[in-house]
Amino acid sequence: SQTIHQWPATLVQPVGSPLSLECTVEGTSNPNLYWYRQAAGRGLQLLFYSVGIGQISSEVPQNLSASRPQDRQFILSSKKLLLSDSGFYLCAWSIRGRELFFGEGSRLTVL
Amino acid sequence: QQQVKQSPQSLIVQKGGIPIINCAYENTAFDYFPWYQQFPGKGPALLIAIRPDVSEKKEGRFTISFNKSAKQFSLHIMDSQPGDSATYFCAASKSGGGTSYGKLTFGQGTILTVHP
Numbered sequence: 001s002q003t004i005h006q007w008p009a010t011l012v013q014p015v016g017s018p019l020s021l022e023c024t025v026e027g028t029s030n031p032n033l034y035w036y037r038q039a040a041g042r043g044l045q046l047l048f049y050s051v052g053i054g055q056i057s058s059e060v061p062q063n064l065s066a067s068r069p070q071d072r073q074f075i076l077s078s079k080k081l082l083l084s085d086s087g088f089y090l091c092a093w094s095i096r097g098r099e100l101f102f103g104e105g106s107r108l109t110v111l
Numbered sequence: 112q113q114q115v116k117q118s119p120q121s122l123i124v125q126k127g128g129i130p131i132i133n134c135a136y137e138n139t140a141f142d143y144f145p146w147y148q149q150f151p152g153k154g155p156a157l158l159i160a161i162r163p164d165v166s167e168k169k170e171g172r173f174t175i176s177f178n179k180s181a182k183q184f185s186l187h188i189m190d191s192q193p194g195d196s197a198t199y200f201c202a203a204s205k206s207g208g209g210t211s212y213g214k215l216t217f218g219q220g221t222i223l224t225v226h227p
Contacts, residue, residue, distance in 0.1 A: 006154075044155070044200065044217040090154050098143040098204055100215055102154030 002027035006091045006103030013110055019064075019078040021106050023091030026072065031093040033074040034100070035066055038088040050074060086110045115203050117218025124191055125226050132186045132221045134201035139182070141203040145215070146175065146186050149198045158199070159186075191225045198222050 006023045013019060025031050035047045046059045048066035056066050063082050067075045074091055091103040117134045124130045134144075145160035161168045161175040161184065168175045172189040188195055202215040 043219045046214065049214065092154075098145065098160065098215075099157055100145075100147075102156065105152070105154050107152075 004103040011108045013081050016080045021076040023074045025093045034092040035076050036090040081110045083110050115216050115218045117201050121222040123224045128191050130188050134218050135183045136203050140205040143204045144184050145202050147200040193225045193227050196225050
């Protein structure tokens with residue numbers, strides 16, 4: 001069966017520090033991968049999605065970047081965090097179909 | 112045109128009640144409408160989904176009603192339980208090739224509280 005792992009689960013970082021959130025999917029190949037951000041426990045904002053290795057599409061201009069170095073690995077990064085980057089970050093995957101499978105999320109607090 | 116509007120923002124019902132959450136969309140190219148359930152501190156999970164060729168789909172206590180002409184769909188939870196307390200998201204996507212395939216547009220979410 002397919003599983004998705006996301007880490008770290010919780011992160012507290014100072015303003016201006018770098019960020020790296022990692023997501024890996026097991027049990028499938030060539031998935032579509034997504035990074036979402038959820039602010040204030042509500043709406044889901046799509047940040048990045050990828051249909052293959054090295055193929056990244058950005059939905060909104062921001063302080064973050066994403067990379068897909070391997071087929072089932074998706075990384076969210078920042079060189080210098082801002083206060084506004086705080087939130088709940090969710091990685092998700094799908095196989096060309098409609099159902100989206102989410103990870104458990106990473107809660108980032110920028111102080 | 113890509114928006115999905117969800118209401119209400121929050122909803123409180125008593126155990127056994129039937130909460131109803133509504134969503135409206137504008138893009139007539141949307142052809143897949145899922146609902147996701149999210150518990151605090153967890154990622155959302157697919158609850159039930161419908162395609163526009165049917166007007167209703169039922170899975171257990173959860174029912175989606177779909178009105179294609181009005182471009183609206185709704186989630187009904189029969190005999191609601193305290194364990195149903197969660198945030199519910201509607202979403203929509205359209206078929207088609209390329210990178211747009213599978214991208215979901217989410218509503219803003221409804222926080223449901225079911226009192227014992």
